[in-house]
Amino acid sequence: MDVKKRLKNYNLSVLKTVGKGTYGNVYLCENRDNALLTIVKDIELNFKLQDHKQDIANEVKILSSLDHPNVIKFYACYYAENHVMISMEYATSGNLAEYMYQRCPKLLPQQEILFYFCQVLLGVNYIHSQNIIHRDLKAENILLTGKNGVVVKIGDFGISKMLASAKKTSTVIGTPYYLAPELCEGKPYCTKSDVWALGCLLYEMCTHKRAFDAETLVGLVKAITSGSVHPIDLTTYDRSMQDLVDSMLSILPDKRPSIKELMGRTVLLPDIYTVYLDAGNEELLHLRIKELMMFT
Structure with missing residues (x-):
C-alpha cells in the first residue's frame, strides 16, 4: 500500500x-x-511491528504530552503494515541550518544569535525538566515558524534513532x-550530551563552520575526543561567547553546565528573560528582533 492510501485511512x-x-x-x-x-x-520498519508496537506507542505518548511554545507538538502515531507514521506540528519557515546558509558568508550579529539560541535553550530546558533527552539536536532540527520565521520550535527528537535501534543494526548511519x-x-x-550538541550549534551559528569536522568517521571521532576547536572571531563577538562555547564543549560531561546554569549566564540572561516573556x-x-537589528 502506498503512503497516500495509508494516510487516507486516517483522514x-x-x-x-x-x-x-x-x-x-x-x-x-x-487533515481533511x-x-x-x-x-x-x-x-x-524491517521487524515485526507487534513486537515493538508498545515501545513505540509509549515513546510517542511521552512526546505527545509535551506542551511548550518552543517545542514541536506531536499529534498522533499511526500504524499500517510495517510502517509507523508520526504526525506532528508543521513549522512554516524552514530550519536554522537553512537560515544560516542564507546569511553565509556574513557572520550573524551576536544579538541575533542570542535571540534564536535563547529560544532553543528554553525549549531544551523544558524537555529536560520532563526527564527527556532530545538525542538529536542540530541546526536542521531547530525549526522556525510564523509568518516572519522568528519563533523557534525544537523538532525531530531522537525517536527515529530509537526506532532504527529496534532494527538491531550496528551500522553508523550518517556523519x-x-x-x-x-x-x-x-x-x-x-x-x-544535549548540552554538547548545543555547544556545537552555537559554534556553528558564530562561524558558519562545524565545530568538529573530518573526512572520515575515525578522523571525526578523533577530533571530537580531542575537544579542541578554533576560536570564534573575537572582533565580532564578546569573549563571553567564546567562554560559553568552551564550557559547553568540555570533554567531561560533569564539567559542562546544565541548561539551567547556562540560562543564568550574564551574556544570556537578558535575552532569556525577553524571549521567555514573549515565548511563542x-x-x-x-518586534524584538527588529529592535535588535537596529542596533547591530
Missing part, C-alpha cells in the same frame, strides 16, 4: 514530499476534518558531527 491528504531521510520519508499533509496542516514522518565524546566511547546519552508570540518576537 490525511498528502500535499507534497518535504524530505527523504535515512529512516523514512517526510510529508506535508492536510479540520484543514490543519501537519508533518507526517513515514518510517518503514555524527554533533556527537559528544562520551557517546563516541559507547556510553549512554545524558542531558549533558510571533508579533512580540518580531
Whole structure:
C-alpha cells in the first residue's frame, strides 16, 4: 500500500514530499476534518511491528504530552503494515541550518544569535525538566515558524534513532558531527550530551563552520575526543561567547553546565528573560528582533 492510501485511512491528504531521510520519508499533509496542516514522518520498519508496537506507542505518548511554545507538538502515531507514521506540528519557515546558509558568508550579529539560541535553550530546558533527552539536536532540527520565521520550535527528537535501534543494526548511519565524546566511547546519552550538541550549534551559528569536522568517521571521532576547536572571531563577538562555547564543549560531561546554569549566564540572561516573556508570540518576537537589528 502506498503512503497516500495509508494516510487516507486516517483522514490525511498528502500535499507534497518535504524530505527523504535515512529512516523514512517526510510529508506535508492536510487533515481533511479540520484543514490543519501537519508533518507526517513515514518510517518503514524491517521487524515485526507487534513486537515493538508498545515501545513505540509509549515513546510517542511521552512526546505527545509535551506542551511548550518552543517545542514541536506531536499529534498522533499511526500504524499500517510495517510502517509507523508520526504526525506532528508543521513549522512554516524552514530550519536554522537553512537560515544560516542564507546569511553565509556574513557572520550573524551576536544579538541575533542570542535571540534564536535563547529560544532553543528554553525549549531544551523544558524537555529536560520532563526527564527527556532530545538525542538529536542540530541546526536542521531547530525549526522556525510564523509568518516572519522568528519563533523557534525544537523538532525531530531522537525517536527515529530509537526506532532504527529496534532494527538491531550496528551500522553508523550518517556523519555524527554533533556527537559528544562520551557517546563516541559507547556510553549512554545524558542531558549533558544535549548540552554538547548545543555547544556545537552555537559554534556553528558564530562561524558558519562545524565545530568538529573530518573526512572520515575515525578522523571525526578523533577530533571530537580531542575537544579542541578554533576560536570564534573575537572582533565580532564578546569573549563571553567564546567562554560559553568552551564550557559547553568540555570533554567531561560533569564539567559542562546544565541548561539551567547556562540560562543564568550574564551574556544570556537578558535575552532569556525577553524571549521567555514573549515565548511563542510571533508579533512580540518580531518586534524584538527588529529592535535588535537596529542596533547591530
